Amino acid sequence: MGEKITMGTNGILSVPNQPIIPFIIGDGIGSDIWNASVRVFDAAVQKAYGGKRSITWKEVLAGEKAFNETGNWLPNETLDTFKEYLIGIKGPLTTPIGGGIRSLNVALRKELNLYVCLRPTKWYEGVPSPIKRPEDVDMVIFRENTEDIYAGIEFSADSEDSKKLQKYLLEELGVDYSFNQNSGIGIKIVSEEGSKRLVRSAIEYAIEHKKSSVTIVHKGNIMKYTEGAFKQWGFEVAEKEFGQFTYTWGQWERTKEEKGQDTANAEQKAAEASGKIVIKDIIADNFLQQILLAPKDYSVVATLNLNGDYISDALAAMVGGIGIAPGANINYKTGHAIFEATHGTAPRFANTDTMNPSSVILSGVMMLEYMGWNEAADSIVNALSQAIKDKTVTVDFYNLMEGAILLRTSEFADKIIEKI
Numbered sequence: 001m002g003e004k005i006t007m008g009t010n011g012i013l014s015v016p017n018q019p020i021i022p023f024i025i026g027d028g029i030g031s032d033i034w035n036a037s038v039r040v041f042d043a044a045v046q047k048a049y050g051g052k053r054s055i056t057w058k059e060v061l062a063g064e065k066a067f068n069e070t071g072n073w074l075p076n077e078t079l080d081t082f083k084e085y086l087i088g089i090k091g092p093l094t095t096p097i098g099g100g101i102r103s104l105n106v107a108l109r110k111e112l113n114l115y116v117c118l119r120p121t122k123w124y125e126g127v128p129s130p131i132k133r134p135e136d137v138d139m140v141i142f143r144e145n146t147e148d149i150y151a152g153i154e155f156s157a158d159s160e161d162s163k164k165l166q167k168y169l170l171e172e173l174g175v176d177y178s179f180n181q182n183s184g185i186g187i188k189i190v191s192e193e194g195s196k197r198l199v200r201s202a203i204e205y206a207i208e209h210k211k212s213s214v215t216i217v218h219k220g221n222i223m224k225y226t227e228g229a230f231k232q233w234g235f236e237v238a239e240k241e242f243g244q245f246t247y248t249w250g251q252w253e254r255t256k257e258e259k260g261q262d263t264a265n266a267e268q269k270a271a272e273a274s275g276k277i278v279i280k281d282i283i284a285d286n287f288l289q290q291i292l293l294a295p296k297d298y299s300v301v302a303t304l305n306l307n308g309d310y311i312s313d314a315l316a317a318m319v320g321g322i323g324i325a326p327g328a329n330i331n332y333k334t335g336h337a338i339f340e341a342t343h344g345t346a347p348r349f350a351n352t353d354t355m356n357p358s359s360v361i362l363s364g365v366m367m368l369e370y371m372g373w374n375e376a377a378d379s380i381v382n383a384l385s386q387a388i389k390d391k392t393v394t395v396d397f398y399n400l401m402e403g404a405i406l407l408r409t410s411e412f413a414d415k416i417i418e419k420i
Contacts, residue, residue, distance in 0.1 A: 002056030005086045005371070007335035013086070015371045017049075020056045022081045026091020027063040028345025033357035034091050036413035040357075040380060041364050043417040048375040058085070062104055063093040074104055079111050082338065089339040089367055091360060092346075105340070106152070109145050112336045114329035115194065116201050117143035117305075119312040119342070120366070126389040127320035128400035134319050136295045140211070141315070142202040143308025145329060147194045148226075149186050150305040157182040190226040190304065192233050199234035201332050202302040203242050206277050214238070214246075216281040217303040217311065230304055231281050238279040247271035248279040288314060316342070323355075323396050326362035328370070337370055339363040353408045356394040358384065361416070383419035387412065 002020035007013055025034045038057065045053055060078040067073050082088050093104040108114070119141040123134035131137075155162035162185050169175040199216065206214050216235070220228030238246045247268060256264040272278060282290065284307045290297065291314065303311060316325035327342040341359040349355050361384060368377035388397065391404040392415050398406045407415060 002058075004084065005335070007086065011333075013335050013371065015373075017053045018056055019087075019371070020058050020085055021367075022058045022060045022078075022085050022088040024060055024062045024078070024088070024090035024093070025065065026341065026345065027065070027094040028092060028347040028350045029352075029355045030063075030091030030093075030341075030345065032351065032353050032409045033341065033355055033360050036357040036409045037360040037364055039413050040361055040416050040420075041368070041376075043420050044368075044376040044380045044383075045373065047420050048373070048379055053373070053376075060088070062090070062108075074107055079108075082108070082112060082336070086335045087337050087339075087367065087371065089360070089364060090341070092341045092344050094345050094347075106150065108338060109329050112329075112331060112338070113146065113334070114331050114336060114338060115144065115146050115197060116328075116330045116332065117141075117145040117308060117312075118328040118330055118366070119143065119308075119315075120326065121312070121315040121319055123319040124324070124385045124388050126391065126401075127324065128397060129318060129320055131292065131318050133295075137291070137315060137319050139291075139295070139298050139315060140205065140209075140300050141308055141312050142198055142205070142300065142302045143312060144194060144198040144230075144304050146305075147189045147191060148305035149188050151187065151189045153187040153189070155185045157184040188223070188226050190230050192229070195230045195233040196237045197333075199237045199302045200241065201330075202300050203238060203246065203277065203279070204332075206300045207242070207245050211277065211299040212272070213278040213280060213298065214300045214302055215287070215298050216279070217284050217287045217301055217307055218281060219284045219307070220281075221283055227304060234281070234302060235279065242277075245277055246279050247276045249281060284311075287311070291315060291318070312342070321396070322359065324358040324362065326359055326366050328363065328366050330370070337367070339367040339370075353410055354395050355409055356396050357409055357413060361413075379420050380416065383416045386419050387415045 002018045003016035005013060005015050005019045025031050045055060060081045061069060062074050062078050066075055095103050122138045155165060165185055166179045202214050216231050218227040218231045220231045235248050235250050238248045239250060252264045252268055255267055313322060316322045322343045325342045328337055328339045330337040340363055343359055346355060365377045365380050391401055392407055393404055394407055394409060394412050398404045
């Protein structure tokens with residue numbers, strides 16, 4: 001029963017009508033939200049394709065369940081299965097305490113080289129929000145997933161390695177810095193290859209989905225040879241590989257210098273009118289202001305790992321919180337992708353059937369879209385939106401709405417299925 005999804009030589013996924021998809025239930029509230037979500041996925045696929053398509057779900061282990069059954073937080077079999085079947089989905093996982101794997105999520109991304117963390121952020125009517133116009137927020141974040149300070153190259157303050165590195169920096173490289181007696185050190189890595197493949201994926205997404213702009217968010221004014229290089233490499237990709245589709249800030253600056261600002265402004269407006277995607281950049285701290293002040297100015301966002309972490313959660317808060325924020329980790333070259341809940345395990349609410357399953361459900365929507373099953377994906381989004389609009393919600397939204405009807409996790413899934 002079921003067949004493998006494969007990547008064709010043309011770089012396009014080949015998805016059979018009965019694909020096998022591995023899943024990790026997740027820790028804490030994972031079982032509650034997964035059991036609700038999988039019923040929604042199956043109902044949507046059945047309704048959209050009349051039984052001609054279906055998913056064969058294959059459970060794999062990670063996190064506490066894996067440790068309890070195998071003594072290993074992330075068994076090799078799980079990694080091998082994700083490698084073999086290309087696409088998977090997971091609930092939230094506990095990070096082991098006291099050594100070992102730094103983060104199960106980071107480990108999965110590293111092992112499968114999932115270099116894009118994809119986080120779409122938009123508001124659904126009726127979702128409580130702390131801002132006045134959440135409907136203006138509609139962005140897709142491309143966060144680089146393998147480099148930056150998340151590479152995990154760190155040395156503790158009291159270690160000999162830290163002291164050796166400090167000495168090397170001072171004596172061999174002539175670094176102008178006065179280290180305090182006990183200083184932990186982390187290394188920030190930003191490569192040309194990693195930067196270009198991330199921005200390339202963002203531009204390809206913008207072209208495919210007819211988005212108006214790609215904004216490169218960075219702190220290159222301070223970190224010139226890492227974040228500044230990221231910006232420069234991003235513009236190089238835009239101009240050299242996508243010149244017929246894009247209009248870059250570099251083009252604007254050159255036109256301004258040669259012909260004046262008025263001409264540069266006119267050329268940009270002409271490019272926008274012709275349907276070209278505007279490629280621009282902004283300093284990270286200013287961007288965090290602008291998403292509050294002028295969110296309509298931003299569509300697709302390409303950024304490094306740490307900035308992307310901050311930005312994704314800030315945007316999620318603006319449209320209702322990470323409880324409804326989906327996420328994916330993708331390697332567009334190999335086709336490998338893991339779709340995931342973006343929130344934590346909330347262990348004190350485990351097995352209470354009370355938490356919002358929307359993060360997993362919407363991550364499943366992203367998965368279906370990635371597979372090309374857009375009819376099923378759209379039906380879930382429409383049904384979930386209607387359930388929220390009708391104020392039939394789980395406790396997180398219930399506490400913030402007037403006149404809402406409180407549903408359990410499983411009942412919220414029932415409501416979505418009813419509307420599908």
